[in-house]
Amino acid sequence: MPTFEYAPAPESRAVVDLQSSYGLFINGEFVDGSGTGFKSISPATEEVLAEVSEATDADVDAAVRAARTAYTRVWSRMSGTDRGKYLYRIARILQERAREFAVLESLDNGKPIKESRDIDIPLAAAHFFYNAGWADKLEYASLGTNPRPHGVVGQIIPWNFPMLMLAWKIAPALATGNTVVLKPAETTPLTALLFAEVCQQADLPPGVVNIVTGAGPTGQAIVDHAGIDKLAFTGSTGVGKMIARAISGTRKKATLELGGKAANIVFDDAPIDQAVEGIVNGIFFNQGHVCCAGSRLLVQESIASEVESRLKRRLGTLRVGDPLDKNTDVGAINSRAQLDRIVALTDAGEGEGATRWDNGCELPSKGFWFRPTVFTGVTQTHRIAQEEIFGPVLSVLTFRTPQEAVAKANNTPYGLSAGIWTEKGSRILWMADQLKAGVVWANTFNQFDPTSPFGGYKESGYGREGGRHGLEPYVKTGA
Amino acid sequence: MSRVDVKKTYKLYIGGKFPRSESGRSYEVYAAPSGRSRSTAPRFLANAAQGSRKDARDAVTAARAAQPGWAGATAYNRGQVLYRVAEVMESRRPQLVQEVRDAEGLSPAAAEAVVSQAIDRWVWYAGWSDKYVQILGGLNPVAGPYFNISASEPTGVVAVLAPQESSLLGLVSVIAPVIVSGNAVVVVTSAERPLPAITLAECLATSDVPGGVVNVISGRAAEIAPWLASHRDVNAIDLTGAAGAEGVDWATLEEASADNLKRVLRPGGSGAEAVEPDWTATPDLSRLTAFLETKTVWHPKGR
Incomplete structure (x- = not known):
């Protein structure tokens, strides 16, 4: 069979106008932080993109005070209709500047431009558009009587979908009348800082949105600040538990969107080609840096070898490389630290006796890269079947009966998502009932929508984001 | 000469059975002082079983075993079973009134009113069994060719610290909203006022509520609650009964609950203070929704 090579098709960087350094966005203005600076690099090339300020306790305090003032003086007094119009403005500006955001996201995060362009940024705009409409309709949302905001919300987001997570957090918080102090992840702060410019362009009242950059200590300062009424966190289960402990005995509310170890379950009557595409999308989308990734493939024993060979053939065609190339399927691993973690866990997979395979593709000489990898012969006790790898690594297990598939799928402290592939409708519905997971994709995977609630069972956290359900954590109700 | 009456032994309720505490311990329960008896010595009522760590763990095991079947019952069936509980409570009204008085x-009039409200509250929650899912969930209009639906499910096994003051109305108000959705529950009773809880257990045992769906441990929350808060097979905890419970620090319990990210319903009040709610107020759905998960299912549409 002839092979057709792809010529490079890079998206232009010219649309992004990066400054050499950024301050913190507090009370509607960029200000110098009182801490030291840190560099945000491109994980694909290790080039420095910009220097960013590490917010100290004092900086966080200033941000929380600005948010409180904006809440009491402006935002809580404004009609829902007007709040909504600000959110509509933000949604429109994000659409207008979508290409700029997509390129910057791919530069800072390492994800393929086709994903940032077609998924992250359009969905981020959609979240603002969707929540904008709720702002003056909250009494219709079945949230309880007299829904009203908590006040100042602290939000801490991860590096895997920087702008999308920002939108998931900020849009419902503002729609319900709260003001926000948000910390983007230390490896991906740049689109959040560009979003600060969007707030300025939208004439959002100063202090309604404050962006503080930094690492763990900055997040801790937000969590511990007495002026924070509610926290929203997306990230690891370990940090989620620390936050839950930190706010115990207080009246601070929290929603936690944490890790996952989703089972993607393929029955012998599934449409195999579609299922293979679903498996690939499930674990190699966004380099596997997805909390709901289908990282455990549970395939019915009778078709295991066929699925395995078709999957490997498909993975051989994945294009790994330059995130800005429009043909790229799998981009760079987000950071050296994450690459080290993936390497350590995959080494453990081999060490514990699973069989390792990767697609053998060439990798760029600079930057952080990991080949799409499949482990077969995995048992439930292997670390690669229990721990979240958060990388392009699939663990394959087999089952014989639907009951066994359910037992294995649920055999994890996590409960974020699951996939089911079968042509039998009654089995889909039975399986969906049995699976302890907040999102179940049947004959599809990794679909997201602003109207659709997302969030986990068990140690994948609590609370939902998206849809009517996503408003609930941001309001208090009753007398 | 009056007849010597037959006094009841109040025991625990675990897995549909009425065992004594495995610890072999019991403690004396006295009547609360009321108008006439205020100056006299407290009246002895009974020796209640003093539940232990092991009893609590056994109760969690029983609850875990019972929960899937209870959640798997139809909502109509759960509604009828819970309505049946109210019927049995009504038939035991004089006993409940006497125990609440004590x-x-x-x-007598106030106790009658409390029992009436407790039975009515049970009926109110029973009626929600086949309704809240429609209120709280539904089809999501996603921007693509997908059928996308969100529905509520019970979170699993819930530990509940029952109110210390309101021995029946408060108790009913914390149990009914947890089990109506299909959760199973382990309840730690009021320490000083456990007897109405044991009688409620007898109502449950004779009402087709499957054994293990409700487990009742009498004793001291300070001794039992830490083991429930740190238990890895408990999905959620209601700390309402921390208010006024001797030696109970709800902050410590909430902190322990973070080990497996239990859903925590904090006690009433503001700041660090825990205050028992006014149980006569009309409830809303918050105690029901606190122990629900939302599951969202996607499926493509196509010809």
Whole structure:
């Protein structure tokens, strides 16, 4: 069979106008932080993109005070209709500047431009558009009587979908009348800082949105600040538990969107080609840096070898490389630290006796890269079947009966998502009932929508984001 | 000469059975002082079983075993079973009134009113069994060719610290909203006022509520609650009964609950203070929704 090579098709960087350094966005203005600076690099090339300020306790305090003032003086007094119009403005500006955001996201995060362009940024705009409409309709949302905001919300987001997570957090918080102090992840702060410019362009009242950059200590300062009424966190289960402990005995509310170890379950009557595409999308989308990734493939024993060979053939065609190339399927691993973690866990997979395979593709000489990898012969006790790898690594297990598939799928402290592939409708519905997971994709995977609630069972956290359900954590109700 | 009456032994309720505490311990329960008896010595009521760590763990095991079947019952069936509980409570009204009078030091009229409200509250929650899912969930209009639906499910096994003051109305108000959705529950009773809880357990045992769906441990929350808060097979905890419970620090319990990210319903009040709610107020759905998960299912549409 002839092979057709792809010529490079890079998206232009010219649309992004990066400054050499950024301050913190507090009370509607960029200000110098009182801490030291840190560099945000491109994980694909290790080039420095910009220097960013590490917010100290004092900086966080200033941000929380600005948010409180904006809440009491402006935002809580404004009609829902007007709040909504600000959110509509933000949604429109994000659409207008979508290409700029997509390129910057791919530069800072390492994800393929086709994903940032077609998924992250359009969905981020959609979240603002969707929540904008709720702002003056909250009494219709079945949230309880007299829904009203908590006040100042602290939000801490991860590096895997920087702008999308920002939108998931900020849009419902503002729609319900709260003001926000948000910390983007230390490896991906740049689109959040560009979003600060969007707030300025939208004439959002100063202090309604404050962006503080930094690492763990900055997040801790937000969590511990007495002026924070509610926290929203997306990230690891370990940090989620620390936050839950930190706010115990207080009246601070929290929603936690944490890790996952989703089972993607393929029955012998599934449409195999579609299922293979679903498996690939499930674990190699966004380099596997997805909390709901289908990282455990549970395939019915009778078709295991066929699925395995078709999957490997498909993975051989994945294009790994330059995130800005429009043909790229799998981009760079987000950071050296994450690459080290993936390497350590995959080494453990081999060490514990699973069989390792990767697609053998060439990798760029600079930057952080990991080949799409499949482990077969995995048992439930292997670390690669229990721990979240958060990388392009699939663990394959087999089952014989639907009951066994359910037992294995649920055999994890996590409960974020699951996939089911079968042509039998009654089995889909039975399986969906049995699976302890907040999102179940049947004959599809990794679909997201602003109207659709997302969030986990068990140690994948609590609370939902998206849809009517996503408003609930941001309001208090009753007398 | 009056007849010597037959006194009841109040025991625990675990897995549909009424065992004594495995610890072999019991403690004396006295009537609350009321109008006339205020100056006299407290009246002895009974020796209640003093539940232990092991009893609590056994109760969690029983609850875990019972939960899937209870959640798997139809909502109509759960509604009828819970309505049946109210019927049995009504048939035991004189006993409940007497026990609430003794426990809370109420006048006969006040105790009657409390029992009436407790039964009515049970009926109110029973009626929600086949309704809240429609209110709280539904089809999501996603921007693509997908059928996308969100529905509520029970979170699993819930530990509940029952109110210390309101021995029946408060108790009913914390149990009914947890089990109506298909959760199973382990309840730690009021320490000083446990007897109405044991009688409620007898109502449950004779009402087709499957054994293990409700487990009742009498004793001291300070001793039992830490083991429930740190238990890895408990999905959620209601700390309402921390208010006024001797030696109970709800902050410590909430902190322990973070080990497996239990859903935590904090006690009433503001700041660090825990205050028992006014149980006569009309409830809303918050105690029901606190122990629900939302599951969202996607499926493509196509020809």
